[in-house]
Amino acid sequence: MGKMHRRDFLRLGGAATAAAVFPSIIPSSVLGAEAPSKRINIGVVGTGGMGRSLLNGALKVNGTLLRAVCDVDRYHREQAAGMINKQYGNKDCLLFNDFRELTRRDDIDAVIVATPDHWHALPAIDAVRHGKDIYVEKPLTLTIEEGRVLVAEMRKHKRIGQTGTQQRSSAGFHKAAELIRNGHLGKISRAEVKIPANNKHCPAEWTEDPVPEGLDYDMWLGPAPWAPFTRQRTHYQFRFQLDYAGGQTTNWGAHYIDIAQWALGHDEGGPVSYEGYGEFPSTGLFTAPTSINVVATYADGTILTVRNREGVLDGTVRFHGERGWIDVSRSRLLASDPKILDEKIAETGVHLYKSRSHMGDFIECVRTRKNPISDIAIGHRTTTICNIGNIAMQLRRPLQWDPSKEEFVNDAVANRMRSRAMRAPWSLA
Amino acid sequence: MANDDNAKRADNDPLKNAQSSNRDAVFTWAPDPWEEVVKLEYGGDRSFATTVQNMVFAAEPKEFPNIEKKLLKALGNKNCTLAAQDCLCRLIGVVGSEACLGVVEPLLVEEKTSHLARLALEPIPGAKVDDVLRVALPKLKGVIKAGLIGTIAVRQSDKSVAAELEKIKNDASEPEMVREAATNALNRIRS
Known part of the structure; x- marks a missing residue:
């Protein structure tokens, strides 16, 4: 038997112990969601805007205790700790600069990872190896290989993991996906994903800036190649630099491609051929594509297109089928014939996993040990x-992809681009 | 007429005083991106590096040996900047072969360039690359040794290094990060 972790022990032994020892009248606070034995102790790695938003969500879920935060920017971690301490009326929140001090604690059950993308895989893997369940922001990993290792470690250590593709926990997306999965549009010929264009821009050249006091810049770079600090490199704008993220292809693509995968029933696979016609900046700090145009084809012939567009903050995915189309985004659910949207799913039909709180679903699954709605393996396929x-x-x-082997067919160059050597001392090993 | 023209030209105009016979050459001259990439600086204009990258990505497999030669010539230039080494090593990692070892190996043992060398070598298959990594292992110390161990582990192609890693793992004189890297590497190699 492998090492038993705190939450496994509480899950297996807590009820029996309670029945044998506790008196017959027990306050609900002891056996309810707030009971220490059922409480999920959470640590957050990465407390920038997204991390604090997730932290706020976790604070609202019954039966959670936010115990610790970690960020390489002192300002961010102190802000996050302040939010937690204010909520609990104490000063108990632990603060760390190095994620390993958080992920290796015995009194943490679950870890939320909301760092820049190049820092998703390593804290998540370390947390899993130390018996923690994980909630990892999208896009799940920076490289395909990182995702493969993370999924393998999840299986090996039997951990629960949610990807932060929260659109699956939204009613409109659920409805659209369920209608499509149950054939209410007939056979689907294509899914058109449109995502926002880059919302930040940089000059053709840049200069080195002093590292702000309180930012551990070497740790911020982490596994990425060394480069001088410049103001636009780090917070938020990291996502337009391929050393740290994949641009809008992965930032927004991770949301809307995810809905296409869900509706088309390809959560365990993906398209088998790809063509891309993007434009990348030829100079300047930003390296991610400014124009995105990808055409991918599933084995059954269904086409998935991904394009970006200027001036729009939300994305959309439009499914074209034999009976017309359904178009879904965060702000609307439309169909070529609105009556399609009123059709009921047959009792014997496919009823997709239903969640109305992405963080709540994760916490619930930590308790039940069932896979959450955006299981890490699903997030890996989307990413x-x-x-x-x-x-x-x-x-x-054109590239041919074998989803079962997770490798390009007869393309050594593309296969080499599935991974990147990490800067020392970091490694995927 | 020619003299009148010259009088009107600015002193820094390359056509000033140019003979009509070589004016065409002046007009058609363009920098060679394979030479310009060597001068790349962090924060500077990287359009020549982008041109080189585009040529590498667009190359057919039969062109790889020639492309690799050009990348190695640039990387081996004594004036090659750190930013250029970074750019060139990544591209060698995409299309390179064991032919790169003579130029890349010296970068592996230097603290500033060790990661760049691994960006080139980690994806390149072959026993000769494994040999270079294994031979470098006892030469390195501290953080770059941990990095090299990680690359050996990720490649998973050299099982013979396990005994050396076992020794490092149990060597109390090694820093904790190096011993942890060896422990993780052994788990990966044996999985």
């Missing part, structure tokens, strides 16, 4: 499509 899209746009030639 793989995003990353292949970027590779296809860089190589500008």
Whole structure:
């Protein structure tokens, strides 16, 4: 038997112990969601805007205790700790600069990872190896290989993991996906994903800036190649630099491609061929594509297109089928014939996993040990499509992909681009 | 007429005083991106590096040996900047072969360039690459040794290094990060 972790022990032994020892009248606070034995102790790694938003969500879920925060920017971690301490009326929140001090604690059950993308995989893997369940922001990983290792470690250590593709926990997306999965549009010929264009821009050249006091810049770079600090490199704008993220292809693509995968029933696979026609900045700090145009084809012939567009903050995915189309985004659910949207799913039909709180679903699954709505393996498949899209746009030639082997067919160059050597001392090993 | 023209030209105009016979050459001259990439600086104009990258990505497999030669010539230039080494090593990692070892191996043992060398070598298959990594292992110390161990582990192609890693793992004189890297590497190699 492998090492038993705190939550496994509480899950298996807590009820029996309670029945044998506790008196017959027990306050609900002891056996309810707030009971220490059922309480989920959470640590947050990465407390920038997204991390604090997730932290706030976790604070609202019954039966959670936010115990610790970690960020390489002192300002961010102190802000996050302040939010937690204010909520609990104490000063108990632990603060760390190095994620390993958090992920290796015995009194943490679950870890939320909301760092920049190049820092998703390593804290998540370390947490899993130390018996923690994980909630990892999208896009799940920076490279395909990172995702493969994370999924393998999840299986090996039997951990629960949610990807932060929260659109699955939204009623409109659920309804659209369920209608499509149950054939209410007939056979689907294509899914068109449109995502926002880059919302930040940089000059053709840049200069080195002093590292702000309180930012551990070497730790911020982490596994990425060394480069001088400049103001636009780090917070938020990291996502437009391929050393740290995949641009809007992975930032927004991770949301809308995810809905396409869900509706089309390809959560365990993905398209088998890709073509990309992107444009990348030829100079300046930003390296991620400014124009995104990817065409991918599933084995059954269904086409998935991904394009970006200027001036829009939300994305959309439009499914075209034999009976017309359904178009879904965060702000609307439309159909070529609105009556399609009123059709009921047959009792014997496919009823997709239903969640109305992405964080709540994760916490519930930590308790029940069931896979959450955006299981890490699902998030890995979605992120793989995003990353292949970027590779296809860089190589500008058709690529064949084998989803079962997770490798390109007869393309050594593309296969080498599935991974990147990490800067020391970091490694995927 | 020619003299009148010259009088009107600015002193820094390359056509000033140019003979009509070589004016065409002046007009058609363009920098060679394979030479310009060597001068790349962090924060500077990287359009020549982008041109080189585009040529690498667009190359057919039969062109790889020639492309690799050009990348190695640039990387081996004594004036090659750190930013250029970074750019070139990544591209060697995409299309390179064991032919790169002579130029890349010296970068592996230097603290500033060790990661760049691994960006080139980690994806390149072959026993000769494994040999270079294994031979470098006892030469390195501290953080770059941990990095090298990680690359050996990720490649998973050299099982013969396990005994050396076992020794490092149990060597109390090694820093904790190096011993942890060896422990993780052994788990990966044996999985």
